[in-house]
Amino acid sequence: MDVLTEFLALVDPIMDGRAFRSVVPDDTPAPYARFLRIAAVEGVTLDDNGGDDNETATRIQLDIFGSSPDVDAKAKAIKAALKGWHVDNIITLELDSFEPEVKLHRTMLDISTIHQ
Numbered sequence: 751m752d753v754l755t756e757f758l759a760l761v762d763p764i765m766d767g768r769a770f771r772s773v774v775p776d777d778t779p780a781p782y783a784r785f786l787r788i789a790a791v792e793g794v795t796l797d798d799n800g801g802d803d804n805e806t807a808t809r810i811q812l813d814i815f816g817s818s819p820d821v822d823a824k825a826k827a828i829k830a831a832l833k834g835w836h837v838d839n840i841i842t843l844e845l846d847s848f849e850p851e852v853k854l855h856r857t858m859l860d861i862s863t864i865h866q
Contacts, residue, residue: 754785764828764831770782780816783812783813783828785810788809788810789809792806810861811861812861813857824857829859838864841860
């Protein structure tokens with residue numbers, strides 16, 4: 751299973767089935783989350799100059815939208831789940847904002863991973 755499929759399996763239950771890769775369907779009720787791969791670099795470990803056991807570094811951006819209390823609670827739950835995820839990861843940036851287009855609060859998590 752690839753890391754983005756595994757990430758969806760980790761986040762979707764916390765978001766009550768409202769976590770989406772890249773595009774959120776119209777009329778999705780808040781709270782919901784959108785995630786996308788920001789970058790991926792293969793071969794980040796030196797194993798026989800590109801051998802089969804190299805790892806990949808993938809950055810995932812997760813945006814959680816909803817009311818302020820919903821966003822805070824979902825972000826807290828996702829951060830706790832990331833600590834138990836079998837994929838090595840670290841949150842490199844957390845940002846809060848208000849999105850006037852959708853009139854919702856947003857917390858963005860920038861997550862760096864290292865995985866097979």
